[in-house]
Amino acid sequence: MNLHEDPEIPPPEPEPGPAVGLGPSGFLTLEEFDAAGLTRDMDMDGIVVTLLRREDMVVLEFTFQGLLRTGSGAQQRLVTKTATEPGTLMVRMPPQATLEEATPLGSPSTAVKRAWFSGHSSLALKVAPETSIPLTASGLLNWAGLATTSARLECVWGLALTPANPAQVVWVHAAEPVTGPAGAVGVWNTRLALAPDASGPSWAPSRLPVPVKPAEVVNDTEGFMSSLSAGDRRDIGAAMARRPALSKDLTLTPLGANVDLTGNWLGLAGTSVIMYRHESVGGRDSKVDVLKRGYLLPFGFPALITTQTERRLDHGLVRTSVLTVLQPELTYQGVAALPHGGRAFPFTRVRLNGPLTADVIDVTDPLTDVGFWVRGAGATDGRLRFSLTAEDQRGHPVAFAAPLVFVKGDRAHGDLSAALTAFNTQAERTDLPASGRLELAPATGADPESTTMDVAVLRIGAVKSSAPQAALEEAGRPAALPVLISVDARIPALDAVAPRGVAEAPGTQGVAGAATSGAAASAASAAHTLILDSTYVQQGLAASRQVYARLKDQVPVAPPVTASGGIAKLDLPVSGLSSSSGLIGGDLEKFKSGTFAPASFFSPPPPPPATGLPPLPFPTRLLGFVDLTKIVPSVSVPPAGAGDGTKVPRMVTKVLRQQGKPPHAVETTLTWRPALTPTREGPLETTSDTVLDLRCVTLMNLGGGGPPVTEVRGELSRFTLSFADVLDVEFQRIAFTSRPGTTPSLDVKVGKVGFSGQLKFLDELRQYLPSVANGPRVNVDTTGIDVGYTLAIPSVGLGVFLLQNLALSASVRLPFDGKPVEATFAVSSREHPFLATVSLFGGGGFLALTVSASKVVRLEGQVEFGAAVALNLGVASGSVSVTAGVYVRLDGAASSVTAFLRAYGELDILGIVNISVEFYLSLKYQPPKTLYGSASVTVRVRVAFFSESVTMTLERSFSGGNDPSFDKAFPTSQPWRDRCAAFAPMEGS
Numbered sequence: 011m012n013l014h015e016d017p018e019i020p021p022p023e024p025e026p027g028p029a030v031g032l033g034p035s036g037f038l039t040l041e042e043f044d045a046a047g048l049t050r051d052m053d054m055d056g057i058v059v060t061l062l063r064r065e066d067m068v069v070l071e072f073t074f075q076g077l078l079r080t081g082s083g084a085q086q087r088l089v090t091k092t093a094t095e096p097g098t099l100m101v102r103m104p105p106q107a108t109l110e111e112a113t114p115l116g117s118p119s120t121a122v123k124r125a126w127f128s129g130h131s132s133l134a135l136k137v138a139p140e141t142s143i144p145l146t147a148s149g150l151l152n153w154a155g156l157a158t159t160s161a162r163l164e165c166v167w168g169l170a171l172t173p174a175n176p177a178q179v180v181w182v183h184a185a186e187p188v189t190g191p192a193g194a195v196g197v198w199n200t201r202l203a204l205a206p207d208a209s210g211p212s213w214a215p216s217r218l219p220v221p222v223k224p225a226e227v228v229n230d231t232e233g234f235m236s237s238l239s240a241g242d243r244r245d246i247g248a249a250m251a252r253r254p255a256l257s258k259d260l261t262l263t264p265l266g267a268n269v270d271l272t273g274n275w276l277g278l279a280g281t282s283v284i285m286y287r288h289e290s291v292g293g294r295d296s297k298v299d300v301l302k303r304g305y306l307l308p309f310g311f312p313a314l315i316t317t318q319t320e321r322r323l324d325h326g327l328v329r330t331s332v333l334t335v336l337q338p339e340l341t342y343q344g345v346a347a348l349p350h351g352g353r354a355f356p357f358t359r360v361r362l363n364g365p366l367t368a369d370v371i372d373v374t375d376p377l378t379d380v381g382f383w384v385r386g387a388g389a390t391d392g393r394l395r396f397s398l399t400a401e402d403q404r405g406h407p408v409a410f411a412a413p414l415v416f417v418k419g420d421r422a423h424g425d426l427s428a429a430l431t432a433f434n435t436q437a438e439r440t441d442l443p444a445s446g447r448l449e450l451a452p453a454t455g456a457d458p459e460s461t462t463m464d465v466a467v468l469r470i471g472a473v474k475s476s477a478p479q480a481a482l483e484e485a486g487r488p489a490a491l492p493v494l495i496s497v498d499a500r501i502p503a504l505d506a507v508a509p510r511g512v513a514e515a516p517g518t519q520g521v522a523g524a525a526t527s528g529a530a531a532s533a534a535s536a537a538h539t540l541i542l543d544s545t546y547v548q549q550g551l552a553a554s555r556q557v558y559a560r561l562k563d564q565v566p567v568a569p570p571v572t573a574s575g576g577i578a579k580l581d582l583p584v585s586g587l588s589s590s591s592g593l594i595g596g597d598l599e600k601f602k603s604g605t606f607a608p609a610s611f612f613s614p615p616p617p618p619p620a621t622g623l624p625p626l627p628f629p630t631r632l633l634g635f636v637d638l639t640k641i642v643p644s645v646s647v648p649p650a651g652a653g654d655g656t657k658v659p660r661m662v663t664k665v666l667r668q669q670g671k672p673p674h675a676v677e678t679t680l681t682w683r684p685a686l687t688p689t690r691e692g693p694l695e696t697t698s699d700t701v702l703d704l705r706c707v708t709l710m711n712l713g714g715g716g717p718p719v720t721e722v723r724g725e726l727s728r729f730t731l732s733f734a735d736v737l738d739v740e741f742q743r744i745a746f747t748s749r750p751g752t753t754p755s756l757d758v759k760v761g762k763v764g765f766s767g768q769l770k771f772l773d774e775l776r777q778y779l780p781s782v783a784n785g786p787r788v789n790v791d792t793t794g795i796d797v798g799y800t801l802a803i804p805s806v807g808l809g810v811f812l813l814q815n816l817a818l819s820a821s822v823r824l825p826f827d828g829k830p831v832e833a834t835f836a837v838s839s840r841e842h843p844f845l846a847t848v849s850l851f852g853g854g855g856f857l858a859l860t861v862s863a864s865k866v867v868r869l870e871g872q873v874e875f876g877a878a879v880a881l882n883l884g885v886a887s888g889s890v891s892v893t894a895g896v897y898v899r900l901d902g903a904a905s906s907v908t909a910f911l912r913a914y915g916e917l918d919i920l921g922i923v924n925i926s927v928e929f930y931l932s933l934k935y936q937p938p939k940t941l942y943g944s945a946s947v948t949v950r951v952r953v954a955f956f957s958e959s960v961t962m963t964l965e966r967s968f969s970g971g972n973d974p975s976f977d978k979a980f981p982t983s984q985p986w987r988d989r990c991a992a993f994a995p996m997e998g999s
Contacts (some may be wrong), residue, residue, distance in 0.1 A: 266293015590651030
């Protein structure tokens with residue numbers, strides 16, 4: 011006998027005793043229970059009676075409501091408290107289901123598998139008024155005639171069931187143990203069945219399946235793979251609440267339930283699970299099938315996942331999940347029309363190539379509570395990669411591979427905001443390898459494929475659909491649509507303006523991130539991340555001034571100056587793409603607002619240099635030294651864009667193909683023909699007629715037939731160069747042309763050339779001097795152009811004074827490699843120094859000064875002076891001369907100064923004996939602190955046919971050196987103390 015009061019606390023182990031026992035709570039012995047009923051009827055509310063029967067293993071607990079116990083001994087009975095109100099008999103059964111760990115198909119089975127028992131099952135039975143029930147084991151078990159009012163039957167772990175209509179069900183079981191022919195006693199069981207129908211006998215229950223619905227769905231997460239996941243139980247419970255499942259067999263036993271349950275929800279909108287079959291024996295699953303419908307985000311392919319769990323002798327429960335794609339090709343029209351006219355997702359059709367069926371794992375990578383990432387073998391992150399092909403507006407196919415999310419059918423048509431936010435967070439970091447050509451926006455120029463790129467990586471997210479839920483359910487589309495987050499693509503225009511292997515001359519690179527053209531070429535040839543412009547996506551090309559994409563990271567582009575014939579250098583941080591103008595640099599928002607400002611379009615000028623350092627060159631410059639952004643005016647950009655290259659630089663590509671054949675080449679054209687602002691910028695003076703015309707056409711063979719072929723033309727017309735306010739050169743035109751297979755040509759037309767400022771008098775002087783050098787001298791080659799004047803002054807003799815070889819010259823060099831324009835002013839030359847003599851004194855020299863617009867490039871000069879005297883007495887003759895001079899050279903950062911003194915004496919007697927002595931002293935100063943000196947004395951003696959000479963030399967160098975720093979002179983404090991102590995005593999020492 012077992013006595014206890016709390017039904018939640020399991021009873022202690024029974025002591026040996028009778029085979030059948032009733033244990034009322036609240037009484038130590040059955041005799042006490044009987045004695046309590048002798049004097050009065052006992053209220054059974056709150057009393058728990060436990061029924062244990064050893065033969066057929068009955069273990070049940072009974073509780074009561076509205077019932078009284080009458081009689082004693084074998085005459086004890088249960089009756090209702092009143093003659094009008096019914097009572098309730100509640101039955102509580104032991105756990106009927108076990109949740110066991112399952113393993114995926116193909117994986118080794120674990121030696122020990124985890125398992126959880128379900129909660130207790132219970133049912134409530136209605137006791138009609140004036141009904142009498144014997145308070146015995148047989149009497150309590152004979153509840154077949156009582157109506158069921160409610161039930162909680164956890165025959166499936168975590169999914170408690172109840173009859174859909176409790177009043178129409180009966181319980182079929184034996185009140186006494188059932189013994190078979192061989193003498194074995196069967197385990198007690200009770201089966202849920204429908205009440206007898208009119209076509210059958212009144213005593214036989216119906217064999218039709220019993221409709222059941224959920225009474226409770228347990229939200230516990232078991233932490234291991236099982237027949238049904240927590241999500242499966244919730245989805246099945248939600249479907250059963252709308253359409254009951256059918257129980258062909260639902261039998262409760264002390265060892266667990268036998269279940270044969272089928273759910274069919276085909277045609278029921280808003281459900282995730284459409285088929286469900288559950289078979290178990292003794293509370294342990296033998297076979298469970300679940301068929302779930304849903305959609306694969308972000309594209310919306312309808313799909314099914316069939317999950318089957320079955321028991322195998324060698325592995326226990328083995329689970330397989332198979333994904334089947336129902337519709338592998340989708341277009342986006344009607345209810346599924348893309349937002350913003352499809353500009354956010356430039357594809358019209360997406361096709362899933364495979365796998366169309368695949369074994370997947372669906373429970374370990376959730377996406378909020380609406381679905382999960384489809385997982386499968388082979389991927390490094392565990393997510394299955396699907397092969398897809400998408401087509402743009404022009405039918406270009408783009409192949410890529412992507413992981414997809416299975417969204418459950420009951421959630422796919424509702425609010426997916428939280429799920430889409432989580433999906434896009436991961437999609438931004440997920441690179442989808444791709445190949446093919448993609449038109450990112452409609453092409454508005456002459457080339458229909460100017461906005462088409464070779465893509466390498468896609469990043470695809472999803473946005474909420476604006477269609478009504480009912481329309482989405484009817485059309486079978488989810489409440490989400492794909493969107494292109496970003497794309498990595500090669501930009502042909504970048505490849506062309508910075509071709510491989512071309513580098514600028516040293517010292518001509520831009521600043522603020524601009525690199526040499528060789529580095530820019532390396533960057534340009536790689537794929538760049540593009541993001542569709544938000545203004546274009548929401549409002550179209552006209553609102554964005556034809557800008558359709560922006561670069562995630564600006565790309566500094568500095569085409570080599572040879573691309574303009576050395577006339578101009580363009581340096582811009584490419585930040586966006588335009589369907590009419592191609593590459594857009596600098597401040598993209600300002601350009602989209604309708605203003606082309608060179609200062610914000612091109613790279614900014616360098617900051618002022620530190621004290622003592624030369625200024626850095628301008629990134630975007632004209633003739634190598636003029637800031638081009640200051641002389642090109644700002645202009646407005648119309649909504650149709652500025653696509654002719656007149657006011658805004660135009661860098662676009664054109665795909666070349668023969669009819670019916672794939673593309674064979676890409677032609678990229680850079681054009682710009684702005685009118686310059688009339689101004690004076692450094693040595694350059696422009697007028698309203700000054701025009702800059704740049705054009706560069708690059709042809710890139712797609713078949714790999716060699717490097718790109720480039721044709722270049724650069725022209726600057728009607729301008730004046732003025733150097734140091736002393737020399738003015740007026741140009742009508744400088745035009746450079748380079749064509750493949752030909753020698754580059756230069757067309758220079760020089761107008762007026764003359765002196766100005768402090769040398770204006772030379773312009774007047776040359777009119778009176780007969781010289782063939784009055785006209786300009788022009789030398790042109792492929793490296794640059796030299797234009798100069800040489801003004802030769804005739805020899806001037808006046809008494810003992812004589813001036814010879816004096817010439818004044820000025821020249822200008824315009825390099826084609828991006829170096830600044832240089833001007834050279836000279837007085838005579840090293841080869842032809844001027845000479846001046848006065849009696850026995852004379853000297854000569856030259857001076858040449860080369861300057862650019864911002865600094866002295868080179869200075870070279872030499873001055874010599876001396877005296878000479880000779881005496882001839884007939885028998886003997888002699889001469890003495892003394893000469894001294896200084897040579898100075900400054901070339902960039904290097905400089906040197908050299909001085910010399912030469913004394914020479916000679917005596918000749920009758921031509922037979924000749925004696926000479928020469929003394930030479932030179933001093934040379936080399937920065938920073940070195941003075942180098944050498945001296946030599948040479949004595950030569952010649953007698954008749956014999957001669958001999960002796961030279962004695964001496965060399966010395968003096969270097970100032972560098973004083974040591976304090977920390978090197980006094981590495982510790984003691985040497986400093988010793989030094990101080992040598993002069994005066996230290997206080998406190």
